Amino acid sequence: MNAPAAAPRPRLLWANVLMFALTFAAAVVVVPWYGFAVGYSGAAWAWFAILLYANGLAITGGYHRLWSHRTYDAHWSVRLVYMILGAMALQNSILVWAAGHRDHHKYTDDNDRDPYSAGRGLWFSHIGWMLRRYPSGEPNFDNVRDLQKDPLVAFQHRYYYVLAIGLNVLVPLALGWLHGDLWGVFLLAGVLRLVVSHHFTFLINSLAHFTGRQPYGDGHSARDNGWLAFLTYGEGYHNFHHQFAHDFRNGIRWWHWDPSKWIICALSWVGLTSRLKRTPAVAIHRARLAMQFRRVEAGLARRSLSLPHVDVAELRERVRREYALFTATLAEWSRLTDAWYARTRATVVARWEKASFHAETRALLYALRMQHRRLELLGAQLA
Numbered sequence: 356m357n358a359p360a361a362a363p364r365p366r367l368l369w370a371n372v373l374m375f376a377l378t379f380a381a382a383v384v385v386v387p388w389y390g391f392a393v394g395y396s397g398a399a400w401a402w403f404a405i406l407l408y409a410n411g412l413a414i415t416g417g418y419h420r421l422w423s424h425r426t427y428d429a430h431w432s433v434r435l436v437y438m439i440l441g442a443m444a445l446q447n448s449i450l451v452w453a454a455g456h457r458d459h460h461k462y463t464d465d466n467d468r469d470p471y472s473a474g475r476g477l478w479f480s481h482i483g484w485m486l487r488r489y490p491s492g493e494p495n496f497d498n499v500r501d502l503q504k505d506p507l508v509a510f511q512h513r514y515y516y517v518l519a520i521g522l523n524v525l526v527p528l529a530l531g532w533l534h535g536d537l538w539g540v541f542l543l544a545g546v547l548r549l550v551v552s553h554h555f556t557f558l559i560n561s562l563a564h565f566t567g568r569q570p571y572g573d574g575h576s577a578r579d580n581g582w583l584a585f586l587t588y589g590e591g592y593h594n595f596h597h598q599f600a601h602d603f604r605n606g607i608r609w610w611h612w613d614p615s616k617w618i619i620c621a622l623s624w625v626g627l628t629s630r631l632k633r634t635p636a637v638a639i640h641r642a643r644l645a646m647q648f649r650r651v652e653a654g655l656a657r658r659s660l661s662l663p664h665v666d667v668a669e670l671r672e673r674v675r676r677e678y679a680l681f682t683a684t685l686a687e688w689s690r691l692t693d694a695w696y697a698r699t700r701a702t703v704v705a706r707w708e709k710a711s712f713h714a715e716t717r718a719l720l721y722a723l724r725m726q727h728r729r730l731e732l733l734g735a736q737l738a
């Protein structure tokens with residue numbers, strides 16, 4: 356019997372292949388050559404940095420957190436800026452990008468349906484998925500009907516190629532002409548900026564699904580990675596993002612490097628963004644502690660025979676007590692909040708009652724935070 360013939364590989368998307376290959380070749384050959392032969396002006400470096408960040412933030416703050424996930428609302432002027440700078444980032448139109456990204460979340464790691472599934476390898480999830488017409492990469496526009504109503508999104512989709520090519524050629528050339536350094540600015544703020552901007556963003560689909568920690572959930576390959584956040588405008592906290600995709604933040608602590616979050620937040624102070632969605636703190640603590648319990652349990656099962664210096668039975672008893680405390684704290688949280696909402700629906704509450712409710716919920720969150728620390732210490736004994 357003949358073996359079934361292997362399915363033919365999807366055809367190459369030559370426009371993408373040439374665009375990525377030629378810009379990459381220019382960035383690694385022509386850009387350094389010009390630097391050695393002629394040198395670059397301060398203006399060229401400054402515009403490289405400004406446009407790199409402007410493009411990156413338009414993708415993360417606009418394409419990703421605003422349009423793909425609707426984590427907040429933005430004034431039309433903010434959407435206009437995102438739309439223009441996002442087109443300049445040359446990552447397809449908002450509509451195509453969001454359609455693919457919504458599938459990425461809906462079917463994460465499903466090799467047949469996630470457009471940039473990590474299960475198909477680092478190269479595929481980084482860039483390979485854009486080089487051939489893979490069925491998984493076909494945009495499903497049913498996914499983005501809500502976005503089609505946004506006139507700015509529809510306009511950008513219609514004139515995407517004119518906008519994208521025009522902005523990438525004309526803006527760097529115009530800036531170069533203004534500074535009297537036409538080719539220097541074009542090479543750094545045009546070519547190098549585009550290549551670096553591409554690969555920094557692509558790292559979110561590739562490395563952020565391969566290396567890092569999974570503090571909030573392991574039902575998917577997404578990982579938290581502090582150093583990656585520096586390169587990806589704050590999107591390195593990808594495990595949190597996949598777990599709580601409707602949160603406008605990716606890095607939730609104030610010290611987490613997340614410039615996209617800071618900009619969205621700062622714009623809300625002047626009324627340009629609104630309805631910023633945040634995951635309730637208790638849900639974040641619950642997810643994190645549930646993961647810790649699973650890890651500690653797995654550690655106990657794995658190391659029970661190989662740790663003669665540790666009293667495993669005593670550790671097991673401590674974990675049991677911690678777990679009972681965890682469920683009791685969550686039950687108390689539910690009781691407290693249910694009673695509060697029933698009361699606020701029925702009557703107008705006094706200020707002192709509000710203050711007392713907030714104090715009680717703060718105390719419960721503090722208890723969960725302390726429990727997280729204790730479990731960290733406990734887990735360290737099993738490492």
Ligand SMILES: [Zn+2]
Nearest residue numbers: 559560577593
């Ligand atoms: Zn992802």
Ligand SMILES: [Zn+2]
Nearest residue numbers: 456460596600
């Ligand atoms: Zn996302």
